[in-house]
Structures are given as structure tokens and as C-alpha cells.
Amino acid sequence: MDLSVRDLAVARGGIPVLEGVRFDLPAGGALVLRGPNGCGKTTLLRTLAGLQPPLEGRISAPPEAMAYAGHADGLKPTLTVAENLRFWASVYGTAGREAPAMSAMNLSDLLDRPAQTLSAGQKRRLGLARLLVTGRPLWVLDEPTVSLDAGSVGLFVRIVRAHLEAGGAALMATHIDLGLAEARVLDLTAYRARPRAQAGGFDEAFA
Amino acid sequence: MPDLGAYWLEVMASYVISLAILATLVVLIWRRSDRVRRELSETEARARRAERSDG
Amino acid sequence: MSLWEYANPKKFMDTTGPLVPWIVGAAALLMAVGLIWGFFLTPDDFRQGSTVRIVFLHVPSAMMAINIWVMMLVTSLIWLIRRHHVSALAAKAAAPIGLAMTVIALITGGLWGQPMWGTWWVWDPRLTSFLILCLFYIGYIALWQAIEDPDTAADLTAVLCLVGSVFALMSRYAVWFWSQGLHQGASLSLQSGERMAAAYRWPLYTCMVAFGLLFVALVLIATRTEIRARRIKALQTRARLREGAA
Amino acid sequence: MIALLGRDLRLAIRAGGGFGLGLAFFLILAVLVPLGVGPEPEVLGRIAPGVLWVGALLACLLSLDRIFALDWEDGSLDLLATAPIPMEGVVAVKAAAHWLTTGLPLTLVAPVLGVLMNLDAGAYGWLVLSLLLGTPALSVIGTFGAALTVGLRRGGLLLSLLVLPLYVPTLIYGASVVTRGAEGLSVGTPLALLAGITLGAAALLPFASAAAIRINLR
Numbered sequence: 001m002d003l004s005v006r007d008l009a010v011a012r013g014g015i016p017v018l019e020g021v022r023f024d025l026p027a028g029g030a031l032v033l034r035g036p037n038g039c040g041k042t043t044l045l046r047t048l049a050g051l052q053p054p055l056e057g058r059i060s061a062p063p064e065a066m067a068y069a070g071h072a073d074g075l076k077p078t079l080t081v082a083e084n085l086r087f088w089a090s091v092y093g094t095a096g097r098e099a100p101a102m103s104a105m106n107l108s109d110l111l112d113r114p115a116q117t118l119s120a121g122q123k124r125r126l127g128l129a130r131l132l133v134t135g136r137p138l139w140v141l142d143e144p145t146v147s148l149d150a151g152s153v154g155l156f157v158r159i160v161r162a163h164l165e166a167g168g169a170a171l172m173a174t175h176i177d178l179g180l181a182e183a184r185v186l187d188l189t190a191y192r193a194r195p196r197a198q199a200g201g202f203d204e205a206f207a
Numbered sequence: 208m209p210d211l212g213a214y215w216l217e218v219m220a221s222y223v224i225s226l227a228i229l230a231t232l233v234v235l236i237w238r239r240s241d242r243v244r245r246e247l248s249e250t251e252a253r254a255r256r257a258e259r260s261d262g
Numbered sequence: 263m264s265l266w267e268y269a270n271p272k273k274f275m276d277t278t279g280p281l282v283p284w285i286v287g288a289a290a291l292l293m294a295v296g297l298i299w300g301f302f303l304t305p306d307d308f309r310q311g312s313t314v315r316i317v318f319l320h321v322p323s324a325m326m327a328i329n330i331w332v333m334m335l336v337t338s339l340i341w342l343i344r345r346h347h348v349s350a351l352a353a354k355a356a357a358p359i360g361l362a363m364t365v366i367a368l369i370t371g372g373l374w375g376q377p378m379w380g381t382w383w384v385w386d387p388r389l390t391s392f393l394i395l396c397l398f399y400i401g402y403i404a405l406w407q408a409i410e411d412p413d414t415a416a417d418l419t420a421v422l423c424l425v426g427s428v429f430a431l432m433s434r435y436a437v438w439f440w441s442q443g444l445h446q447g448a449s450l451s452l453q454s455g456e457r458m459a460a461a462y463r464w465p466l467y468t469c470m471v472a473f474g475l476l477f478v479a480l481v482l483i484a485t486r487t488e489i490r491a492r493r494i495k496a497l498q499t500r501a502r503l504r505e506g507a508a
Numbered sequence: 509m510i511a512l513l514g515r516d517l518r519l520a521i522r523a524g525g526g527f528g529l530g531l532a533f534f535l536i537l538a539v540l541v542p543l544g545v546g547p548e549p550e551v552l553g554r555i556a557p558g559v560l561w562v563g564a565l566l567a568c569l570l571s572l573d574r575i576f577a578l579d580w581e582d583g584s585l586d587l588l589a590t591a592p593i594p595m596e597g598v599v600a601v602k603a604a605a606h607w608l609t610t611g612l613p614l615t616l617v618a619p620v621l622g623v624l625m626n627l628d629a630g631a632y633g634w635l636v637l638s639l640l641l642g643t644p645a646l647s648v649i650g651t652f653g654a655a656l657t658v659g660l661r662r663g664g665l666l667l668s669l670l671v672l673p674l675y676v677p678t679l680i681y682g683a684s685v686v687t688r689g690a691e692g693l694s695v696g697t698p699l700a701l702l703a704g705i706t707l708g709a710a711a712l713l714p715f716a717s718a719a720a721i722r723i724n725l726r
Contacts, residue, residue: 243494244487429676439681
């Protein structure tokens with residue numbers, strides 16, 4: 001179970017943003033994507049998650065292995081914490097994993113609270129609990145620790161470490177230093193896409 | 208002018224209105240074509256200048 | 263050099279560049295000849311009197327209204343399958359012309375039937391299906407305007423065109439059912455063009471070809487404008503990227 | 509997918525807005541038309557099938573833009589796209605949820621409003637049958653329109669502009685089933701065509717809607 005990417009190019013709004021991206025993420029490994037805002041971290045993660053077709057290059061990962069978590073947590077405000085998790089458990093066919101996930105992200109006391117009454121940090125923890133519920137080995141996370149306080153970040157790092165030891169893998173785009181020693185770092189500025197044609201001719205992309 | 212008989216209004220109206228619609232269509236397309244052509248030459252000139260300055 | 267070579271924007275611009283003036287000239291000439299021939303030189307029809315002259319506007323525009331939608335359907339399919347920007351932009355350029363043709367067909371159809379029906383508008387199946395086609399065109403153009411990203415817009419409008427064509431076909435037969443079903447309305451068959459006397463047939467054919475050529479000329483100019491507009495957008499974006507990077 | 513249906517229905521019930529909007533509009537229409545047209549029973553009776561069908565159609569139209577808007581804003585549409593269920597399934601379930609929360613209640617309420625509109629006695633059965641057969645098509649086509657315009661700022665107006673022409677065949681056949689039923693004429697053809705459109709739309713449109721959603725998620 002490992003993810004390998006060979007000279008991948010991705011575009012945002014038709015304009016190439018990254019090209020030639022290559023890395024491998026073996027089981028038990030973690031990779032943190034670094035780079036200035038707007039360099040294409042989110043675009044790359046969305047392409048890996050399959051939400052967006054790549055311009056060129058190859059992504060090889062075992063089927064049904066990825067769990068994607070974007071900026072928004074995807075929680076239904078009028079549903080309670082338990083109902084949200086039970087829904088995602090039934091979607092991923094992993095019934096019964098809600099309880100361990102809730103206790104792992106210590107949300108057990110918020111069981112029947114509707115999601116709209118949760119604080120940003122609690123919502124984020126519920127979003128990460130959803131990841132546990134999916135039971136997918138490969139986590140693709142976009143800014144997972146945003147709006148988390150220091151204690152929760154520590155909790156998140158412990159969860160990721162446990163996930164890695166259990167043979168999972170994690171690909172994260174984040175700005176802060178997670179203190180995850182075994183995580184390798186990949187700086188995306190090295191793969192910034194050079195503007196293709198000069199001002200004269202124009203190819204299929206008009207530029 | 209041919210004798211259009213009782214329904215001259217209908218015949219004239221249909222010709223005048225149809226030709227008016229066609230004329231506005233042609234004018235709109237033609238004017239937009241000119242405007243965009245001018246804008247493109249300006250943008251290309253600016254791009255070439257920018258490329259020369261940092262070339 | 264397969265046909266798809268022309269889909270490359272640069273090659274398309276180079277090949278159509280010299281052609282446009284000729285096509286525009288031919289279209290203008292034929293339009294003039296056809297309409298003048300039809301309007302001035304044809305005798306009155308014994309049944310319809312002088313209103314028969316309206317046929318030289320109604321039948322060609324009605325035909326073009328349908329043919330343009332079919333052309334948009336084909337270009338949308340080409341865009342979805344071959345991802346050639348030119349065909350998507352050609353569909354976008356053709357839509358307003360199709361709308362204009364539909365409006366002309368509606369107005370001339372109403373005016374032509376006026377002597378028979380005594381009113382300006384009757385829910386005649388043919389006219390009603392053109393009214394529905396008009397709504398399809400407006401929806402298509404509105405969708406193009408509503409989306410910023412050109413590629414997404416091209417994809418979504420192509421899907422709309424495919425689905426819309428199926429429903430337009432169904433609406434046509436629904437309208438025929440709807441008019442026969444309730445009352446035996448004066449469904450004036452506006453197709454009488456085919457059985458026209460020889461005196462009318464040739465000017466009519468001329469007008470048909472003239473309208474066709476006019477469409478080709480206008481859609482070429484409009485598509486070239488769309489390509490240039492896309493090029494401006496792309497150059498401006500790259501300039502912004504360069505300032506960002508510098 | 510059943511979980512998604514269950515979730516959407518629970519959301520609709522909890523939000524409460526979903527049910528009321530369509531029904532309220534339908535009731536208002538059935539009250540306003542006689543006030544506008546005048547109280548003569550035979551006039552109302554003749555236009556009742558058309559007014560009831562147009563009312564049901566517009567009531568469906570009202571709640572279309574909320575089908576994907578909520579999931580788009582809170583990010584769950586992205587998560588659903590990366591979930592193991594196919595997007596075609598998600599779209600079909602969304603259409604079913606919309607029908608259950610809007611189409612079905614309208615169909616059940618229609619006879620009551622038929623009384624208001626002095627509908628001919630023989631037509632009530634046909635009214636309910638035609639709405640039962642026709643409203644699913646309205647939901648499936650509406651879901652396609654919602655998929656096209658998800659994420660657009662003022663998508664609501666554009667949505668109705670795109671969807672109305674697509675509703676024409678269903679409206680014509682649906683209304684003519686009721687009108688012919690009232691006059692005792694044979695309703696075989698319009699009924700069959702109405703059912704045909706609904707089945708065809710339910711079978712094919714989810715693929716187009718899923719494609720539109722994938723394009724919009726890019």
C-alpha cells in the first residue's frame with residue numbers, strides 16, 4: 001500500500017501551477033507539503049484525491065485507499081455529533097467505528113450536541129474523527145490543524161503517529177511545524193510551473 | 208415598389224423588423240471584433256515589452 | 263493534415279483569416295440578390311396575395327434556427343470528446359446568431375399567419391416550438407455568461423446542449439400533440455415552401471443559401487473574437503504570474 | 509446510498525423549511541388564481557388542470573437550488589465525491605430526497621386544491637395519477653439544473669431559466685392527462701408518454717448531473 005507520483009502537473013483555472021512533481025509515500029510514512037500560499041498545495045491534494053484530473057503525469061495508489069479532508073469539515077449543523085459520524089460510517093461501510101473515533105478525539109461528552117453548537121476547534125476534531133471512521137489507510141489532509149489549540153494539535157499528532165504505526169500513511173499540507181519527527185518535508189516551490197510559450201505563439205491553452 | 212395589396216403592413220413590417228435584427232446582430236459582432244482585436248494588440252505589445260525588460 | 267489540425271487555435275486563426283472577407287462578401291451579395299429577387303420580382307400568390315413574400319425571410323431563418331442548434335450540438339460533442347477549445351468557442355459564438363434567427367422566424371411566422379388568423383399570435387405548433395427553442399438559446403447563453411472559468415463554462419454548456427437537444431426534440435412532438443389534442447387549431451402549415459410554384463422556389467433557395475453563408479461569416483468572425491478574448495485573458499494572467507514571481 | 513437518503517430526509521425534517529415552502533406556494537397559487545380569474549365555476553373548472561400542474565411545477569422549481577447548495581457550502585459535496593459511493597448514486601438519491609420532500613406532498617395536496625379550483629369530479633383520480641407520474645421527472649430534471657448551477661453566486665434565477673424549457677414535455681402531457689380525464693376522453697397516449705419521460709429522465713439524467721457536479725468540483 002504506497003502512493004507513488006511521477007512528474008505530475010496540475011492546473012488551476014486552466015493555468016498550470018505545478019509540474020514535474022514526483023514523490024513516494026510508503027506505508028507508515030508521512031509527508032508534509034510546504035510552500036507559500038497559492039503555490040498549488042490545495043490543487044495538488046485535490047488532484048491526488050481524484051476531485052480534479054491532472055494535466056499530465058501518473059498517480060498510482062491502491063484503489064479505495066484515500067480519505068480526503070479539505071478546509072471545510074463537511075459537517076451538517078443540524079445533525080448531532082453522533083449522527084454525523086454514524087452517517088459517514090455507513091457511507092464507508094465501517095459501522096461501529098464511531099465510538100472509538102469519538103473517544104480518540106475526546107468528543108465522547110459532546111455526543112448529542114448538534115454540530116452547529118460546537119466551537120471551531122471541536123468541529124475540526126469532529127472532522128478528523130470522521131477520518132478515523134472511514135478506516136482508509138491513506139490520509140490526504142489540507143491544513144488539518146487550522147483553528148486547533150495547542151492541546152488539540154498534540155492530540156492530532158498522536159493520532160497520526162498511531163495511524164502510521166498501524167501501517168497507514170498521511171500526506172498533509174500545513175504551515176505549522178507538527179513536531180512529527182518521522183515526517184519528510186516536500187517543498188513545492190521547486191516544482192512551480194514555468195510559463196509555457198513565449199508571448200508570440202499560442203497553443204491550446206491560448207498563452 | 209410592387210403593389211403589396213391589403214396586407215402591405217405585414218409584409219413591410221416583417222422585412223423591416225427582420226433586417227433590423229440582422230443589422231444589429233452584424234453590428235454587435237463587428238464592433239466586438241474590432242474592440243477585442245485592438246485590445247489584443249495592446250496586450251501583446253505590453254507582453255513583449257515586459258519580456259524584453261526582464262529578458 | 264487531419265481535420266483536427268484546424269482545431270488548434272493558432273492554425274484556425276491562420277486558415278480562416280484570409281477566408282473571412284470572401285465569405286462576408288459572398289453572404290452580403292447573396293442576401294441582397296435573394297431578398298431583392300424575392301421582394302420585388304416575384305408575382306403575388308393567388309391565395310396569399312403579397313404576404314407570400316414573407317416566406318423568403320421565414321423559411322430560411324426557421325431552417326437556420328434549427329441548423330445552428332444542431333451545429334452547437336456537434337461542436338459541444340467535439341469539445342467534450344476531443345477537448346478542442348475552438349469548437350467550444352464556436353458553439354459560444356453561434357448561440358446569439360441562433361437566437362436572432364429564432365426571433366426572426368417567430369416574428370415573420372406570426373406576421374405571415376396574421377391574415378389567416380386575424381391576430382398577431384396564435385399558439386400554432388410550429389411557432390410554439392420556435393418559442394421554446396428561443397428559451398433554450400437564452401438559457402444556453404445565460405449559462406455561458408454566468409460562469410467565470412472558461413473551461414468549466416465550456417464543459418457545462420456542452421452538457422446542457424446535449425440534454426437540451428433531447429428535450430427540445432421531445433418538446434417539438436409534445437407541442438404537436440398538445441395542439442392537435444385539444445382543438446383542431448388553424449395549424450397553418452408553414453412548410454408550404456416546398457410545394458411553391460417555380461417562381462418562388464429559386465429565390466427561396468437563394469435566400470436559404472444566403473442565410474447559411476451569413477451564418478458562416480458571422481460565426482467565423484465571432485469565434486475569432488472569442489479566441490482573441492481568451493488569448494487576452496491568458497496573457498494577462500501570465501503577466502500577473504510574472505509580476506508575482508519577479 | 510440509503511444512508512444519504514436517510515440523512516437528507518432527516519435534514520429536511522429538521523430544517524422544516526423544505527416541506528413548507530413548496531406547499532405554501534402551491535396553496536397561495538390555488539387561492540390567487542380564482543381571485544384573479546373570477547369566481548365562475550365553469551371557467552375555473554376548465555383551467556383547473558393547467559393551473560394545478562403549473563403550480564406543482566413552480567413549487568418544485570422553488571426548492572431546487574437548495575438541493576446541492578448546502579452540501580456545497582459546508583464541504584460535504586467534496587467529501588461525498590471522494591467517498592466510495594458513485595456520484596451518479598449521490599445525484600439520484602438527491603433527486604429522490606427532493607421528490608419525497610416536495611413532489612410527493614404536492615401530489616397529495618393537489619386534490620384539496622382541486623376542490624378550491626372547482627375541478628371536474630372525474631378528474632381527481634387523473635390529477636393525482638399524473639402528478640404521481642410527473643413530479644419525479646420534475647425532481648430529476650431539477651436536480652440536473654441544480655448540478656449545473658451549483659456554486660454560482662445568483663444561480664437561482666439561472667436555474668429556473670435552464671430548467672423551465674426542460675419541463676415543457678412533462679407539463680404538456682401531465683396537464684392533458686387531467687384535461688382529457690375530466691372530459692372522459694382516452695388518456696392512454698399522454699399517460700404513456702408522461703411515464704416514458706419520467707422513466708427516461710430517471711435512467712439517463714443522473715449521468716449528466718454527475719458529470720456536471722464533477723465539472724463544478726474541479
